[in-house]
Amino acid sequence: MNFKFALFFGLTVAVGAPAFAQKAVEAPGGKYAKEAEQMFRTSFKAENPKYWMTRLEQDETMKTCQQYRDNPPRKIGEKLEKLNAATIRYPVDGKLIGDWKEGEKLAAVGTGGHIGFIQPDPAGRVRGGNCYACHELARKEVAYGTIGPSLSNFGKVRGKDEDTIKYVYDKIYNANAFTACTNMPRFGLHNWVTPEQITHIVAFLIDPESPVNRD
């Protein structure tokens, strides 16, 4: 028990260290924050269609994370996590693990959803999960980012029981349900990928046949 506690404490300190300093930190922009928001909103080209402009709206999570520089006090963080956990939806057939081959494709694709007039994505371009931008996955892909933790051999290490499958699904759907103000996008909440596509990415991480667990 003591050992567990020590580990727990160690981890909390490691993750939460910046939180202690944050009490003294003011919200970004200080007294100009409101004016900055107005300026930001009026900085876009008039030709942007209205439905593009809705992408600038902030929900409570976004607003709060901005205010606390992505490092909210624990109490507020917990509130956001609850709020986000309540958003998670599942595929109609209830199956949370799909086809790893489809997941492998989605993990590599970083395009989709770009708007504007300079280099927008062509209509119908696949929106991927872009997992490699931030995570190491299959070892053969050397061009991986390190914003998130390495996930290579994820299934080998974590197993493939129901709890793990659900955890991975939930995390991809809305990572803010676990860590408020995480860097990871809320893929499911924003319908960036469909619940079915999330099950494929789950399979890519967990399926023993997936290259994530094979090389």
Added chain:
Amino acid sequence: MNNQRRTVLKSGSGAALLGMLAAAGIITPGIALADWNKAAFDAKSMADTLKALGAGTPADSKDVQVTGPDIAENGAVVPVGVASTLPNVSMVAILIEKNPNALAASFVLPEGTEANVQTRVKMGQTSNIYALVKSDGKFFMATKEIKVTLGGCGG
């Protein structure tokens, strides 16, 4: 083709003719030299390209080097070079196996020019790069793989 060009360049009358045409504004000096090896640049496969270059089946040689990084951060600009310690190198070329057309560039090296040329090429995907060298009238080759990686924000 190269022989033909040299003949033109060497022959006095050829040069005089070129000079006259250029002076008359009919052709620019650049165009006068035109004998771009269309067949070689249009060839798709390695084998067809080598054939069009008259290189047949070149022997692998460790005296030929492909210079360049193992990994390219972007396929639009990949620094590659050819170097060789073989004697009397008169021509070198850079071929990219998986590009739509394998031949990227070829260079004729007159006497006195070293067998060491560097340039930058586009690569559509990870591929083997071949350096082709003509030394004492015979063709030699070397290869290396260059990995082309995707960029950050997926743009």
Added chain:
Amino acid sequence: MGNPMKIRAANKDGVTEVKVLVSHEMETGQRKDSAGAIVPAWFITELTAKHGDKVVLTSEFGPSVSKNPYLAFKFKGGAKGEKVTVSWKDNKGDSRTDEAAIN
């Protein structure tokens, strides 16, 4: 006509190293524009370098040479102040010649 090239030529121990940067689109002929139409190929086909009157390199390029091509090579000889001249022509018949003094 195109924009000027940037030519650097430096002699060291009797060998002149030439580095050339050329301003050119090097369009492959495989890219599509925003309307989905193929953009026609437009690229340098030949590039020749001379030291004085002597040709020191002739090159043939395909469209897979990168945009704004770069080329480096070395030849024996060349003295400070002597000229290196580089000329290119492209598949549309455009051409350009620039020169630089050896350092």
Added chain:
Amino acid sequence: MIRRLMKTLVGVAVFSAFAGGVAAQDSKVADELAKYREALADGNPADLFEVKGESLWLEKRGPNNASLEQCDLGQGPGKLEGAYAALPKYFKDTGKVMDVESRLVHCMMTLQGFTLAEATRQWYSKPGKDSDIEALVTFIGAKSNGKPINVPATHPEEAKMAKMGESIFYRRSGPQDFSCSICHGQEGKRIRLQDLGNLTTKDGAGFAMKTWPSYRVSQGTVWTMQRRLIDCMRQARWPEPAYLADSIIALETYLQKTATGTVMETPGIKR
């Protein structure tokens, strides 16, 4: 909850066991990347833009048939040395904090007589259509090479702009929940293989800001800081900011203030 935590901890332990091999592979990748970047550095096509920019600076153009030689970029008319490194800056004559591009456009309008639309029509290059502004900014930027970035933002308007830039830096929105800080608010990370500076520190902001304008090999052209930041917003999947918009100038002021003291190495060359 505890169960999940224990799982995480076991996971961390097991992952560390693999770390040896990963580190070896990683350092080889890093070496080869360094080789790639080094090979590009000698022979930066941005030099071609710089040469062109200089001739555009001197050329008499526009309805007034005037050159830009009398343009005041903050150091006095025609004084280019160190001007880029000290921008954005508050200008009395316009009553605004201006960056290099808004000031350059101001000069093209006041000295040469261009309209705003004419001056900014081709603010970035398209294949086959080069941008004069890119060339001019490359030329102006190069005149600050070797000079330290110097944007202390002591004027109240500059200080305000820097603060507003900070607010925008942390602002999250859009279908990926992005903000600048998501990728650029921590040390030692990379996206795919591209290193990400922590732009909230002097070192991180300095490392980033000192190399702009920069030739982007993936784009085949020089990108100005406006172009860089407008594209960041595209990558965030936001709508398109207007060229020379205040929010972009605010971000620039915030970043240059943070980077102040770092010696410029421009033009750069990047992926």
